[in-house]
Amino acid sequence: MTPPPPLPEDTAADAGEDAAGNVPGNAPGNAAESAFEAIGLTRSYRLDGVSVDALRGVSLRIGRGEFVAIVGPSGSGKSTLMHLLGCLDRPTNGVLRVGGVDVSTLDDIRLAELRNQTIGFVFQSFHLLARTPALDNVALPLVYRGVARAERRARARAALEAVGLGHRLDHRPSQMSGGEQQRVAIARALVGDPQVVLADEPTGNLDTRNGADVMALLERLNADNGVAVVLVTHEPEVAGRARRQIHVRDGRIELDTGVVAGGGRAGGSGEDG
Amino acid sequence: MRTAEALRMAVEALRVNRLRSGLTMFGVIIGVLSVVILVAIGTGAKDAVEREIAGLGSNIILVVPGQVTLGAAPTQSRLDLSDVAYVRRVVGDPSRVTVAVNSGEPVRVGRNEVFATLTGTDENVPGVFDRPLRRGRYLSETDVDTRRRVAVLGSEVAAKLFGDVDPIGRQVTVAGVRFRVVGLYETVGATFGVARDQEVHIPVTTAQRLIGMNRINAVAVSASGPDEIEPLRRRVLAALAERYPGERFSAVTQTQLLGTVGTVLGMLTGVLAAIAAISLLVGGVGVSNIMLVGVRERTKEIGLRKALGARGRDVLVQFLIEAVLLTTIGGLAGIVLGVGGALLIQAVSPVPAAITWWSIVLAFGVSAGVGVFFGVAPARRAARLDPVVALRTE
Numbered sequence: 191m192t193p194p195p196p197l198p199e200d201t202a203a204d205a206g207e208d209a210a211g212n213v214p215g216n217a218p219g220n221a222a223e224s225a226f227e228a229i230g231l232t233r234s235y236r237l238d239g240v241s242v243d244a245l246r247g248v249s250l251r252i253g254r255g256e257f258v259a260i261v262g263p264s265g266s267g268k269s270t271l272m273h274l275l276g277c278l279d280r281p282t283n284g285v286l287r288v289g290g291v292d293v294s295t296l297d298d299i300r301l302a303e304l305r306n307q308t309i310g311f312v313f314q315s316f317h318l319l320a321r322t323p324a325l326d327n328v329a330l331p332l333v334y335r336g337v338a339r340a341e342r343r344a345r346a347r348a349a350l351e352a353v354g355l356g357h358r359l360d361h362r363p364s365q366m367s368g369g370e371q372q373r374v375a376i377a378r379a380l381v382g383d384p385q386v387v388l389a390d391e392p393t394g395n396l397d398t399r400n401g402a403d404v405m406a407l408l409e410r411l412n413a414d415n416g417v418a419v420v421l422v423t424h425e426p427e428v429a430g431r432a433r434r435q436i437h438v439r440d441g442r443i444e445l446d447t448g449v450v451a452g453g454g455r456a457g458g459s460g461e462d463g
Numbered sequence: 464m465r466t467a468e469a470l471r472m473a474v475e476a477l478r479v480n481r482l483r484s485g486l487t488m489f490g491v492i493i494g495v496l497s498v499v500i501l502v503a504i505g506t507g508a509k510d511a512v513e514r515e516i517a518g519l520g521s522n523i524i525l526v527v528p529g530q531v532t533l534g535a536a537p538t539q540s541r542l543d544l545s546d547v548a549y550v551r552r553v554v555g556d557p558s559r560v561t562v563a564v565n566s567g568e569p570v571r572v573g574r575n576e577v578f579a580t581l582t583g584t585d586e587n588v589p590g591v592f593d594r595p596l597r598r599g600r601y602l603s604e605t606d607v608d609t610r611r612r613v614a615v616l617g618s619e620v621a622a623k624l625f626g627d628v629d630p631i632g633r634q635v636t637v638a639g640v641r642f643r644v645v646g647l648y649e650t651v652g653a654t655f656g657v658a659r660d661q662e663v664h665i666p667v668t669t670a671q672r673l674i675g676m677n678r679i680n681a682v683a684v685s686a687s688g689p690d691e692i693e694p695l696r697r698r699v700l701a702a703l704a705e706r707y708p709g710e711r712f713s714a715v716t717q718t719q720l721l722g723t724v725g726t727v728l729g730m731l732t733g734v735l736a737a738i739a740a741i742s743l744l745v746g747g748v749g750v751s752n753i754m755l756v757g758v759r760e761r762t763k764e765i766g767l768r769k770a771l772g773a774r775g776r777d778v779l780v781q782f783l784i785e786a787v788l789l790t791t792i793g794g795l796a797g798i799v800l801g802v803g804g805a806l807l808i809q810a811v812s813p814v815p816a817a818i819t820w821w822s823i824v825l826a827f828g829v830s831a832g833v834g835v836f837f838g839v840a841p842a843r844r845a846a847r848l849d850p851v852v853a854l855r856t857e
Contacts (some may be wrong), residue, residue, distance in 0.1 A: 273851045276770065278769075278770055278850045278851045278854070279849075279850075279851050298774070298775060299774050299775075299776075302769065302772050302773065302774040302775075303772065303774075305769075305770060305771070305772050306771065306772020307772070311770050311771070313854070317763065317766075317767045317770075317854065319764060319767075321479050322475070330768070330771055331771040331772055333468050334768075334771060334772040334773045334774070334777060335772065336465060339468075378771070382772075
């Protein structure tokens with residue numbers, strides 16, 4: 191089932207075929223370097239028999255180590271894009287490669303494994319298990335990786351220490367502030383050593399100071415660990431801290447500032463690229 | 464995910480919702496408890512009856528005219544005392560053969576009157592039946608030959624008529640005729656609702672005159688050993704068939720009675736168990752229901768777990784283990800309470816109860832099975848949840 195690593199020629203060919211769409215810059219040879227590579231992604235839902243196009247052809251490339259904000263008004267399709275990138279959902283059409291792997295070749299089980307090993311999630315409402323101590327919350331992704339308990343706890347402890355919560359290991363979410371809870375969630379996103387952290391409105395439920403702390407933490411992780419960070423937000427202030435902004439409207443990419451990419455190399459460019 | 468991990472999660476989930484888990488288990492507990500107790504009572508009843516039959520005496524063959532089925536009225540007898548003598552010759556040992564003429568009659572002493580089973584019999588009762596005496600003597604050959612008006616009382620008859628007074632040598636009036644009490648039997652209990660302690664034994668000849676018939680109701684033969692029962696039964700039947708060609712006689716052995724009674728009571732136990740199983744089923748529906756509520760409540764959690772890499776199977780296993788844990792813990796509690804209840808019933812009530820290992824194994828197995836069966840639907844629903852939808856749920 192494991193697809194062969196995509197060859198540079200394939201990538202070039204794929205991109206070429208899709209020339210009519212939002213073509214990213216043809217950059218042969220960098221497919222394996224991309225955290226995400228999307229070509230002509232669409233996603234339609236059927237709601238009460240009516241087809242709704244949430245995404246109408248999105249192409250982009252996000253390199254490893256980038257710090258990207260996906261910005262757009264509510265209903266723009268940015269959450270749908272986020273879910274596709276996070277492999278929580280499958281595109282209706284188009285090609286999506288995550289870490290060089292075409293997700294359409296993966297069954298649900300492999301997709302779950304890909305999520306588990308490649309992607310860390312941070313949600314607006316934290317999504318921590320309410321009655322479970324911070325340490326076990328953080329260790330949860332490792333449970334599904336089959337990591338032994340002792341090692342799980344050790345790694346979870348390290349992750350919590352990395353986000354400055356080494357003193358809160360046994361606290362339950364209800365005993366912590368919103369900012370602390372979001373830091374626990376970030377520790378959980380990091381514990382599995384992902385290539386990418388996907389953060390959906392990570393500061394949406396936080397006050398300004400805690401929001402700033404969380405952003406600072408994400409920036410530090412990006413800078414120190416080389417983890418790519420993709421965050422979805424509608425707050426211009428938050429988006430402004432990202433080096434690259436992708437503006438989504440009506441299911442299409444309206445603007446991609448991704449000329450300069452993190453990790454010292456060019457990422458995919460948008461229409462303006 | 465490892466099974467140990469799933470187990471840990473399930474325990475945690477049940478612990479978090481202690482009250483709800485407890486109430487859900489309660490349904491299963493009641494189901495298992497009733498299975499264990501009702502089966503114990505059914506089995507106890509069966510054991511008790513079988514003990515009674517065995518207590519009649521050893522290796523008895525009861526010969527009666529006509530065809531005998533349990534519960535059917537006896538056919539008109541054509542046997543008389545000469546046939547008893549004939550059977551004695553066939554058997555070879557006269558002391559192994561005795562006779563019965565039965566009639567329900569009032570028995571009176573002064574103002575005390577009881578209704579007793581009057582049984583006309585002979586001196587061979589102790590040679591055939593297990594009927595120990597408490598006081599006095601058995602009927603004698605002379606009693607039978609000379610039609611004496613003497614009686615041996617069952618313990619209950621004696622107690623009702625005489626109270627604490629020793630009845631030996633006193634008079635009782637049976638159907639208007641006076642008898643002298645010569646013996647008193649030990650208490651032996653009832654067999655098939657035949658209260659043997661309510662019997663009054665008088666010489667068979669006296670009984671025939673009293674009742675006004677010269678037939679007898681049954682001939683009882685005792686075989687010398689268990690292996691002798693069947694050959695002896697055949698021999699007696701063949702001899703009677705030879706003497707009365709074309710007529711039917713039945714010879715019922717204890718083994719046959721045990722078999723018949725065992726079947727009937729086994730069915731009774733089965734019916735009781737089935738009724739109890741219905742309550743277990745209802746408990747299972749309760750588990751299913753509460754698990755469905757749990758899945759709905761924890762939709763967000765399921766979405767999160769899936770986002771973090773849980774496969775559908777992991778979620779399925781987690782919820783299935785929760786359901787099975789609910790029913791097996793409930794089942795264990797039900798077994799403990801059921802065994803306790805059965806022992807209590809045994810101790811404080813006349814109802815016999817015998818705990819059988821199979822009912823315990825069955826109850827546990829069924830409760831675990833109920834967990835799997837009723838847990839699958841909710842667990843599958845959980846496993847199939849779309850993570851995007853699940854995460855969005857508030």
